[in-house]
Amino acid sequence: MEATVxxxxxxxELLKELHPQSSTTTLRKMLTQGRVTVNAKVAHRAKHExxxxxIVNVLPRSKAEELTPPPxxxxxxxxxxxxxxxxxxxxxxxxxxxxATDRLEVDTLHSRCxxxxxxxxxxxxxxxxxxxxxxxxxxxxxxxxxDAKRELQxxxxxxxxxxxxxxxxxxxPNPTSGTVRTWLMEDKHLNVKAVxxxxxxxxxAISHYNVASSNGDTSLVEVMIETGxxxxxxxxxxxxCTPVVGDEKHxxxxxxxxxxxxxxxxxxxxxxxxxxxVRFEAPVPRTxx
Numbered sequence: 001m002e003a004t005v006x007x008x009x010x011x012x013e014l015l016k017e018l019h020p021q022s023s024t025t026t027l028r029k030m031l032t033q034g035r036v037t038v039n040a041k042v043a044h045r046a047k048h049e050x051x052x053x054x055i056v057n058v059l060p061r062s063k064a065e066e067l068t069p070p071p072x073x074x075x076x077x078x079x080x081x082x083x084x085x086x087x088x089x090x091x092x093x094x095x096x097x098x099x100a101t102d103r104l105e106v107d108t109l110h111s112r113c114x115x116x117x118x119x120x121x122x123x124x125x126x127x128x129x130x131x132x133x134x135x136x137x138x139x140x141x142x143x144x145x146x147d148a149k150r151e152l153q154x155x156x157x158x159x160x161x162x163x164x165x166x167x168x169x170x171x172x173p174n175p176t177s178g179t180v181r182t183w184l185m186e187d188k189h190l191n192v193k194a195v196x197x198x199x200x201x202x203x204x205a206i207s208h209y210n211v212a213s214s215n216g217d218t219s220l221v222e223v224m225i226e227t228g229x230x231x232x233x234x235x236x237x238x239x240x241c242t243p244v245v246g247d248e249k250h251x252x253x254x255x256x257x258x259x260x261x262x263x264x265x266x267x268x269x270x271x272x273x274x275x276x277x278v279r280f281e282a283p284v285p286r287t288x289x
Contacts, residue, residue: 005054011036012046014056025279032082032278035059044084046276078112081139081280086148086273088113088126091282092140094259098131101190113142130156130228135246138165138264139282143272151272156228162268165223165233166212166284168261169242170252172219176211180236184229192231194239205229207236218245220288233262257287 003018015027015036027046034042037057038050050056079091092098092109099110110128117124126142127149143149155161183202185195195202206226213220219242223233234250237243243251245261268279 001058003056005050005052005056008051010046011043011048011050014050018058028277029279030058032280033061035061045274047274078116081282086144088117088142088144089280090140092132092137094135094137097134098140099128117144129153132264133231135260136262136264137285139267139280141267148272152269155269159226163225163264164266166263166265166288167221167223167233167237168245168288169219169221169237170245170254171242172214173209173211173221173240173242177209180207180239182235182239184232184235186230192235194235203229205232207233261288263288
């Protein structure tokens with residue numbers, strides 16, 4: 001769909017006029033997917049200013065994918081879900097560290113992302129905002145400036161970031177939806193265990209879950225976390241006596257795919273520069289279906 005702007009305003013306002021039946025969330029998703037161009041240039045910001053005479057196009061998803069650079073960097077082996085001057089959102093593979101530990105590992109997701117950024121700007125850098133466990137795949141955001149890092153970390157600390165995970169678990173949780181609230185402690189060897197709420201080193205972990213589907217032997221469970229403790233979801237599923245498939249440490253007896261079946265499927269937060277709500281999704285691997 002092509003339209004000529006008749007009145008100055010924001011891009012989101014124009015999209016609402018062009019698609020009055022679409023929700024604001026759907027329109028913002030069009031932007032993050034690179035489906036909207038202004039004068040033949042892709043525009044991601046909802047508050048992007050358009051003026052009379054500008055040509056705005058809303059592209060079909062397939063056409064947008066043709067215009068968008070391949071998600072995997074030609075120079076670095078990472079899958080980029082989204083990138084602008086402030087953010088780098090990537091799809092982390094399973095069995096890769098987010099960042100180096102005390103052992104000073106060289107090949108981590110962070111090191112690859114830094115290399116990716118420097119490929120475009122040798123003075124560029126990206127900062128860790130949050131982490132995913134080595135065994136977890138999915139959406140992870142990094143900041144490309146210290147200001148963006150501070151703003152994003154504040155949102156994580158305020159528990160205002162929406163984080164959705166998909167877990168394949170053994171059996172079926174009972175009840176099929178609810179909240180697991182535990183207190184977890186991590187020791188110097190990075191082992192995590194549940195402790196009493198009054199334990200001085202215990203940190204609260206809150207996980208909301210819902211069974212999306214089940215075949216009796218295994219279930220796909222959607223988990224939304226309020227807190228971001230290490231092994232939080234794995235501990236929550238163990239608490240329900242339905243451990244994550246492949247998670248032998250927490251009671252699983254099966255591992256058909258050679259990995260722990262936990263995937264960070266979506267991240268939603270306020271863009272650190274524009275304050276616009278943005279949402280990014282990492283496709284769920286086929287092995288979960």
